Amino acid sequence: MVLRVDSDRMRADFEALAEIGGTPEGGVARTTFSDAHFEARAWFLERGRAAGLATRVDSAANHSVVLPARDPEARTLMLGSHLDSVRRGGRYDGALGVLCALEVLRSVQDAGLELPLALEAVDFTDEEGTLIGTLGSWALTGELSAEILAAPRGGRDLLLAELERVGLSEHDLLSARRDPASLAGFLELHIEQGPVLERADTAIGIVTGIIGSSSFLIVFEGDARHAGTTPMDARRDAALGAAAFVLGVRETVTRDFPGCVATVGDIAIEPGSFNVVPGRARLRMECRSLDAAELDALEHALAVRAKVAADQWGLEVDVQRAGRWDPARTDERVRAAFTDAAGALGLSTMELPSGAGHDAQALARVTPSGMVFVPSLGGVSHDPTEHTAWKDCVNGANVLLGATVVLARSLQNGSII
Ligand SMILES: [Zn+2]
Numbered sequence: 196m197v198l199r200v201d202s203d204r205m206r207a208d209f210e211a212l213a214e215i216g217g218t219p220e221g222g223v224a225r226t227t228f229s230d231a232h233f234e235a236r237a238w239f240l241e242r243g244r245a246a247g248l249a250t251r252v253d254s255a256a257n258h259s260v261v262l263p264a265r266d267p268e269a270r271t272l273m274l275g276s277h278l279d280s281v282r283r284g285g286r287y288d289g290a291l292g293v294l295c296a297l298e299v300l301r302s303v304q305d306a307g308l309e310l311p312l313a314l315e316a317v318d319f320t321d322e323e324g325t326l327i328g329t330l331g332s333w334a335l336t337g338e339l340s341a342e343i344l345a346a347p348r349g350g351r352d353l354l355l356a357e358l359e360r361v362g363l364s365e366h367d368l369l370s371a372r373r374d375p376a377s378l379a380g381f382l383e384l385h386i387e388q389g390p391v392l393e394r395a396d397t398a399i400g401i402v403t404g405i406i407g408s409s410s411f412l413i414v415f416e417g418d419a420r421h422a423g424t425t426p427m428d429a430r431r432d433a434a435l436g437a438a439a440f441v442l443g444v445r446e447t448v449t450r451d452f453p454g455c456v457a458t459v460g461d462i463a464i465e466p467g468s469f470n471v472v473p474g475r476a477r478l479r480m481e482c483r484s485l486d487a488a489e490l491d492a493l494e495h496a497l498a499v500r501a502k503v504a505a506d507q508w509g510l511e512v513d514v515q516r517a518g519r520w521d522p523a524r525t526d527e528r529v530r531a532a533f534t535d536a537a538g539a540l541g542l543s544t545m546e547l548p549s550g551a552g553h554d555a556q557a558l559a560r561v562t563p564s565g566m567v568f569v570p571s572l573g574g575v576s577h578d579p580t581e582h583t584a585w586k587d588c589v590n591g592a593n594v595l596l597g598a599t600v601v602l603a604r605s606l607q608n609g610s611i612i
Pocket of ligand 1: 277288289322385
């Protein structure tokens with residue numbers, strides 16, 4: 196018999212969770228350590244307790260609901276995602292994965308199944324990067340370092356202020372590492388956040404790997420001069436370097452790195468007025484690849500491109516790295532378990548890479564990990580209109596449940612990567 200989750204229970208919980216930090220536009224605003232974020236995390240633990248499950252909060256504030264195994268020494272199969280959101284987020288990103296993980300634990304318990312591994316549904320801290328990005332999963336896997344803490348994505352001042360406000364220290368974050376030998380694997384359900392599954396009319400995506408990304412702050416320096424009195428041939432216009440670089444990024448990627456993407460997502464021109472030649476341009480650029488060596492080469496090529504643009508317009512340029520997430524391959528056994536579980540439910544599947552970063556990216560470095568995607572309506576995500584049909588959510592939860600039961604048995608004695 197194929198085990199199934201309780202769709203009504205899960206739906207009621209989904210609706211209740213979406214109310215926490217809910218916005219008039221129908222999305223959620225639950226940035227890391229906001230009141231709504233804390234409320235959602237407390238609600239999650241309470242739902243676990245209400246089901247008679249154990250709970251834990253580690254020193255990186257990762258929140259977990261646990262279904263222990265009979266053997267207290269048993270390793271743990273983790274499932275989960277994140278309850279934080281971007282500023283104007285949707286209801287599904289992260290939250291659906293945490294809820295489905297909780298529902299899997301409840302369904303295993305309800306069925307009276309005794310599995311040889313503990314099951315842990317986890318809500319990782321700051322996946323979306325209000326402070327650092329995948330902070331909780333990096334802390335848990337030991338990837339968080341003093342170097343990362345020194346230059347966090349949201350700025351060092353914000354990180355320190357927020358940690359102090361919520362009673363955490365950098366030492367706490369660095370102490371949250373779990374011994375990989377205690378983990379048997381990690382499974383994450385997530386909305387696709389792209390249009391591939393919907394276009395292919397496919398219920399379940401089996402993620403082959405999670406794309407790596409690097410982000411950079413790039414500053415072109417010229418001279419701010421009077422826009423009326425400075426001849427065109429006597430200018431060092433920083434905006435021209437920025438413009439040449441933006442076009443150059445696109446040319447380099449499309450010509451030399453098919454399959455990769457790169458984006459200049461922000462340009463700030465200084466001093467920023469009608470009548471002053473721009474003296475400085477600050478750019479935020481990121482690039483992504485599924486392969487670590489290719490990502491290295493792409494980073495290098497884009498840095499060279501910045502230098503070429505600067506030379507072309509007589510400028511100085513400074514390129515600083517602001518973050519790097521290595522690409523990660525998912526585990527073959529986990530992919531097979533998802534495929535088999537979907538097959539047993541009569542659901543269509545396809546394999547696809549993840550173009551977005553996820554907590555599974557960190558976990559994949561220390562334990563067999565995999566991800567299952569469910570379709571996103573119109574491919575929309577990080578927006579209040581983000582939507583996944585409820586039947587697709589339930590299908591995903593059932594695949595997660597089926598794979599969990601199989602993997603809890605097969606990974607019991609499996610060796611760590
Ligand atoms: Zn997410």
